[in-house]
Amino acid sequence: MGFLRHKHLLGLENVPIEDIQTILDTAFTFREVLDRPIKKVPTLQGKTVVNLFFEPSTRTRISFELAEKRLSADTVNFSASASSLTKGESFKDTVQNIEAMKIDGIVMRHPVPGAPIHLTKYVDSVIINAGDGIHEHPTQALLDMMSLKEKFGELKGLKIGIIGDITHSRVARSNIIGLKKVGAEVTLCGPPTLMPLGIEELGAQINYNLDEVLNWADAVNILRIQRERQGVNYFPSVREYRALFGVTKERVEKLDKPLTIMHPGPMNRGVEIDSDVADSENAIILDQVLNGVAVRMAILYLLLGDKPPEDKD
């Protein structure tokens, strides 16, 4: 089953460009469904999808859940804190128990990189990665690409800046990989302490001067910043972060062309992004949220659906 090259969506790394194209095209047709008064199609009737969340997440889980419901799939939510799992029942037992209940697909969010790849060894269901540690978050990158495509019509040749903590960002990783595949240019900007070694090898450039990046870019994806991670401070203060890497009203106003603003949420207003910027007409942050549902519907359908895309109602 499935209309894509691979059975699962584990990351964008192994997704060929044709499949990215198919996902985005399908997402746009589902986007039309979302604009109808009755936003539901029977596409996945009779299929069961488990949302397996080993890490707290509201947005992504709701987005997936909504996508599943709009496609008429049966959904079950399973949330567990990672700490209880490290001690008690093993990961393998947990997932095998869930699969024993006859399910078709698993949407998994997990704090450990590579966990979805791990999961493929223990279950037969279709697996969709909803974020694995700092590794990948493919549906987020796809919804970002969809939003860019909606805005610009074409992804090829677009200049995209990604601003913030690159080291700990699965959003950044998947975005770099995806955007490179479709022929966009990517420049990363953030404190050097949060720039991972060898990230250029994924095809991105690094520029530590935010004003230069904002001037160069057609759109910027601003990442949520966290000053402390497991007791380690990666930059001295929020004030200094904002001074160097905050996308402020003043910075944006100085630009001589409009700059499209994206943020995967949740935002720290006044830290990595100013409220005026986030709420400006060039911001497509809320479109990203809506497109998120459409992209997830597309992926669920392409991986779990029975009928080819053309015959879809």
Place this chain on the structure above:
Amino acid sequence: MKKLLSKRLPPLFHIKNGNIIDPFRDKEFVGDILIKNGKIVEVGEKIEVTDEVAVCDVQGLVVTHGFCDIHAHFREPGREDKETLTTGSQAALAGGFTTVCVMPNTDPPLDSPESIRFICEKATDLPINILPIGTITKGMKGRELSEMSAMYEEGAVAFSDDGLPLVDGGVLRRALEYSSRMGVPIINHAEDPTLKLTGQMHEGRWSTKLGLIGIPYVSESIMVSRDIQIAGFTGGRLHVPHVSSEKSMEYIRNAKDEKWLVTAEVTPHHLYFTDSDLEGYNTYLKVAPPIRTEEDRQALINGLKDGVIDCIATDHAPHTVEDKESPFDWAPNGMIGLETAFGASWYVLFENKIPLRKVIELFTVNPRRILGFELDLFRYGVEAELVILDVEKKWVFNEDHIYSKSRNSAFIGKELLGYPVGVISTNRFYSNDETFFSKYMT
């Protein structure tokens, strides 16, 4: 429990036509070994025996000293579900080892004379020599020195808090000073925790690609450098375990140039694998220190070539399947290594044109020299500890070759070169090769 085939040696046992490698005299010749009541009587080119004698013709096979591993974790006491002294001994024999030094990071740790005695007493009935390493500090807490002298009297052969680094340089200084009168080394697991943080694999392009938090090589080299300077300053005896990075090699080389009492070991897995092998998140390759780059691997091989690294040690670290089936960040560090040690090392070193005789030294006289053990195992009257090797055999390691209680080996499915077909230890003949065994032991 899985055991090798074994039989008591006949009173007079004559090994004939072996390619005998004597790593103590650095000699290699076709010849014979005569063993009487489990002890070496004679080693020479042709031995005439008039008494009734059991003959074992090993033409085409190498016969040399039994291997010595100075770094293994047998998990007893505390985690007998992973390994015991008994099961670990079988794994050792399968790999050609007749002497194994066990690390003290057990539960409780081997940090008292009583715990050292516990291991020594348990080991008396076992088919190999098991020699305990005591902790450097009480409870491995890195603060107060353990009763090293009393542990030494009970049979501790070295001191280490392995698994954990000694972060406090002052404690290391006092440990090196205090142990110097016993002449045994301090072994410090060199990984600076403030640089390692929550790192999961070597920091570089692969950690970035896989989204795993990286462990920079400086987390090792900075501590190796510090340890060596303290060793130079105190004149104490320092052994650097499982060297993994090119940078650490520079400091060890420098220490040797200064003629300080510094020795070093490398593991077979650091010689065989590189960080790119972690693609796919194989938790069996999660080890501490981490597997590093191809450049590091080449530096380690060169270190063996020119003697900067003294020996190969397994860091045999058994873990249950359940533990290793966890997602990567939650899986414990370590892999088993006794069964594969020679096959993996010889595979790599043969490719790198290091002669067999040199490789044998890395498993025999060199580790024994570090801990001050008997070096001349071909001397008259010595308890026979020998390994018989088919050094030309290419084989693929699989789970059937495992004798350890655990199965966490990244070598499963990998090609190895050289196979230990038989071992003589504690007046018995051991083999995991039925054809070979039945040929001589019927």
